[in-house]
Amino acid sequence: MAWLDKISFTVLIVMALALGMAPFSGQSHLIEKLQLLQAGQLTKGIDIFDLFMHGAPIILLLLKTIRVYQIKFKT
Numbered sequence: 001m002a003w004l005d006k007i008s009f010t011v012l013i014v015m016a017l018a019l020g021m022a023p024f025s026g027q028s029h030l031i032e033k034l035q036l037l038q039a040g041q042l043t044k045g046i047d048i049f050d051l052f053m054h055g056a057p058i059i060l061l062l063l064k065t066i067r068v069y070q071i072k073f074k075t
Contacts (some may be wrong), residue, residue: 004064015057030054
């Protein structure tokens with residue numbers, strides 16, 4: 001997890017906002033793919049990749065936040 005420690009919160013926040021909200025007109029791809037997943041219609045490879053691509057920065061941001069708090073309160 002040392003690679004995650006090297007990424008700054010600022011970079012992760014910008015990435016999460018940019019990819020989480022893209023495209024900026026209409027419904028975001030992330031919301032669209034989550035709705036497909038919930039409906040059980042997320043079957044195309046491109047849709048699964050799209051969900052991963054748009055959701056990865058948010059997951060990394062959550063993982064980094066958890067890691068920082070674990071390190072902070074461990075001692």
